[in-house]
Amino acid sequence: MIELLPATTHRRERWKNGGGWTREILRFPADGAWDWRISVAEVGCDGPFSPFPGCEREIVLISGQGMELHFADGEMHRLVPPHGRLRFSGERPLTALLVDGPTVDFNLMWKRDAIDAQLLHRPIVGSMLFFGEPDVTWVLYVLAGQVRTPAGVLEVGDAARIAIPPGERRVIEGGGEVLLAKLQPANPAAQG
Structure with a gap:
């Protein structure tokens, strides 16, 4: 999705x-x-x-x-x-x-007790592939350029929420720079 x-x-x-x-x-x-x-x-x-x-x-x-x-x-x-x-x-x-x-x-x-988060700054040149992982949500924010997704086109300042079922994948394409936030439930075993 x-x-x-x-x-x-x-x-x-x-x-x-x-x-x-x-x-x-x-x-x-x-x-x-x-x-x-x-x-x-x-x-x-x-x-x-x-x-x-x-x-x-x-x-x-x-x-x-x-x-x-x-x-x-x-x-x-x-x-x-x-x-x-x-x-x-x-x-x-x-x-x-x-x-x-x-x-x-x-x-x-x-x-911090509920969520593990990573924030990545990435160039996008051509295709970028997302693989489905359990309970993972990605939020993409366009810093520069344009991104084409199966749901439509994103311009600078636009964002998208990406949640992919395990075993599936999604491809986006474009040229520019994006921020990617990866969000998932915190692992209680890793706390403390």
């Missing part, structure tokens, strides 16, 4: 502090408290990040000149173009300082 998630359908909400906007791409489950959530943030000014206790986060700079992430414990990380990224715990207090104007950032958040 491939579900297209065009940019025009991503719900856009103003931040409570007025410093930016979030466009939610997808969350699971769709209603109530989520186990994972994918969104794009439009950051308009310096300010603190909202805390997400019990969650892991990974952000990727999509556009803009970048930002400095200042953690309360003194650590600093700079996201730089073209696609600087950082994975960190949602509990860690931090403040973002914009380098030179607004940024747009891809955000993947997941509850």
Whole structure:
């Protein structure tokens, strides 16, 4: 199954502090408290990040000149173009300082006790093959170029949810760059 998630359908909400906007791409489950959530943030000014206790986060700079992430414990990380990224715990207090104007950032958040997540940045030149795995959901986000799927064409800023039954496979094609989030239930044996 491939579900297209065009940019025009991503719900856009103003931040409570007025410093930016979030466009939610997808969350699971769709209603109530989520186990994972994918969104794009439009950051308009310096300010603190909202805390997400019990969650892991990974952000990727999509556009803009970048930002400095200042953690309360003194650590600093700079996201730089073209696609600087950082994975960190949602509990860690931090403040973002914009380098030179607004940024747009891809955000993947997941509850660490419920979900195992990987975020991959890949070029797509020609075909890309996905094999079905039990309980695995892929979310594809187009950074550059165009992607053709059996369900339709994706442009920059569009996304798709891909869930393939075990033993089956799906092919997508195109040219450009994508982010691929691989999401699956956490392995309780691996916890702790």
